[in-house]
Amino acid sequence: MKKLLFIIFCLTFSTPALAQQTIFNAPSAEVAQKGRIFTQGEFQFRPWKPGRFMLNTDYFAVGIGHNTELDMTLFNVQSPASNNITLGTGFKSAIPLFKEKLPKTELKAIIGTEVLASLEGNGAGNWSYAALSGRVPKVNTRLTAGVSYGTKDIFGVDTVAFIGGVEQPITKNFGLQADWYSGKEHFAGFFIPGFYYAFPKDVTLYAGYQIPNSSKNGVSGFVIELAKLLP
Helix, strand or coil, X not given: CHHHHHHHHHHHHCCCCCCCCECCCCECCCCCCECXXXXXXXXXXXXXXXXXXXXXXXXXXXXXXXXXXEEEEEEEEEECCCCCCEEEEEEEEEEECCCCCCHHHCCEEEEEEEEEEECCCCCEEEEEEEEEEEEECCCCEEEEEEEEEECHHHHCCCEEEEEEEEEEECXXXXXXXXXXXXXXXXXXXXXXXXXXXXXXXXXXEEEEEEEECCCCCCCCEEEEEEEEEEC
16 A cells, blocks of 8 residues: 555656646546646645644546546545545546537536545445536636535545535636535535646646534645646
8 A cells, every 4th residue: 555655646746737626625627638647736734733634635637538537536645544545536527518609608517436445444435526617708707516425435424515616817827716515524514715826837736725614524724736737
């Protein structure tokens, strides 16, 4: 298992993206283009007590065309230890709708699924989602809304949740964004507002602050993501 974690860590950070698998936690409307590789490391952390923690999630995706990418995600690398590090493999598609009739809305249907396998002997599970996403003309705001189903392998309990997100470009390189999972008992039940900044060479930084729906979801803290889209 340690070798697998090391390989995925190297894939993510050996080449530290406006294409991203998620807004923060909710799936985004972007997928890697055919033949391109997307990597992202996400850190959620709280450096003060009570509830001090650090959680790492690593994403790896390959664009295969037809508005689809193949995904691999490493979940639950955490301190204090989660005792349930999980590897997910699957796909995400972002299918354009009404491209000719409503070109400015950039309307897309987002669907995806990952088969989950615990690397610490806790069995298998699934994460699946479906959403609609589109832009508001003139202001260019992207709105996303849908539903997510996930098992205890990454959510702590089997759960169905509403997912929503908003992305607002401010300049060519900078924008604001936020997303939300409904529910008061699973590990993804947070509202996360924040921003992104796109650096040269397809490197993008995302930063936010997570606010739990209830104390059963977890505690508040920072969210930092570093993404790279490879040629």
